[in-house]
Amino acid sequence: LIGLSSIAQADVFPSRPITLVVPFAAGGPTDVAARMIAIPMGKSLGQTVIVENTVGAGGTVATQRVARANPDGYTIFIHHMGMATAPALYRKLSFDPLKDFEYIGQVIDVPMTMLARKDFPANNLQEMIAYVKANKDKVSLANAGLGAVSHLCGMLFQSAIGVELNTIPYKGTGPAMNDLMGGQVDLLCDQTTQTVPLVKEGRVKIYGVTTLKRLSALPNVPTMDEQGLKGFEVKVWHGIYAPKGTPKPTVDKINAALRAALQDPAVKQRMTDLSVEIPSMDKVTPQGLQTHLESEINKWGPVIRKAGIYAD
Numbered sequence: 001l002i003g004l005s006s007i008a009q010a011d012v013f014p015s016r017p018i019t020l021v022v023p024f025a026a027g028g029p030t031d032v033a034a035r036m037i038a039i040p041m042g043k044s045l046g047q048t049v050i051v052e053n054t055v056g057a058g059g060t061v062a063t064q065r066v067a068r069a070n071p072d073g074y075t076i077f078i079h080h081m082g083m084a085t086a087p088a089l090y091r092k093l094s095f096d097p098l099k100d101f102e103y104i105g106q107v108i109d110v111p112m113t114m115l116a117r118k119d120f121p122a123n124n125l126q127e128m129i130a131y132v133k134a135n136k137d138k139v140s141l142a143n144a145g146l147g148a149v150s151h152l153c154g155m156l157f158q159s160a161i162g163v164e165l166n167t168i169p170y171k172g173t174g175p176a177m178n179d180l181m182g183g184q185v186d187l188l189c190d191q192t193t194q195t196v197p198l199v200k201e202g203r204v205k206i207y208g209v210t211t212l213k214r215l216s217a218l219p220n221v222p223t224m225d226e227q228g229l230k231g232f233e234v235k236v237w238h239g240i241y242a243p244k245g246t247p248k249p250t251v252d253k254i255n256a257a258l259r260a261a262l263q264d265p266a267v268k269q270r271m272t273d274l275s276v277e278i279p280s281m282d283k284v285t286p287q288g289l290q291t292h293l294e295s296e297i298n299k300w301g302p303v304i305r306k307a308g309i310y311a312d
């Protein structure tokens, strides 16, 4: 009897801590977002949700790790739209975002901010563009590697102003931000999840936000669009995944915990403070994420292939 009851207990998911894999370095926006939801998710599930950073190759090292993990619900994954751009950017990818995962749900939509080191010699976007054009061999732009949204935003910026800069890849915008604050690198486009507090504390200089409307968290900061870069818009969507074959009842339990976390008043307040949007609950579903991922792969694939950007 004792033996049977312990088997029954072990079968009830979750009976031990769950690992939430983050594909970029600790301290960066994906890591911050993951930690915001890990604690309330853990409370709902009755087990700790441990955040683990697996870095490298614009998030694809972690994606591969999760694709090959045991499909038992104990390894789950948060990733942004890099999940949709990877198949075009990395031609030798060892996973398929449409075949190797179960979808838990969309999580958050995050605006970006165009930043410079504090003492960068320009006081608004137009001055910054003029300086960058006149000093293009000297100005450095940080990003988190091919497939990172900081890379995507940086590419859009360079193409919008018609200049190619010296880009410096990091394992996440957490370490890139440390170097921006330390003055080792000049420019970085990064998500508000990480940047709002640093902008408010004056630790970096901000030139614009990447949404078409100003952000409630930074109401005095103009959009890139209103300063002359018409239509400059980047908003970063995120999803939570599990390896393919994770049982449906387990996926449903993780989804319920995710939905509860996103409706937790403290989480909602923190997200609002960072101008991070929580999607409508019909998107926080396996179907909502799958449909969005498919349409994003179809959207970005041709753009990336046409631009001829790839890793190998």
Ligand code: MLT
Pocket: 024, 025, 028, 029, 030, 031, 080, 082, 143, 144, 147, 148, 149, 150, 151, 171, 172, 173, 174, 191
């Ligand atoms: C991070 O968490 O470091 C960022 O999301 C990386 C990126 O710019 O994509």
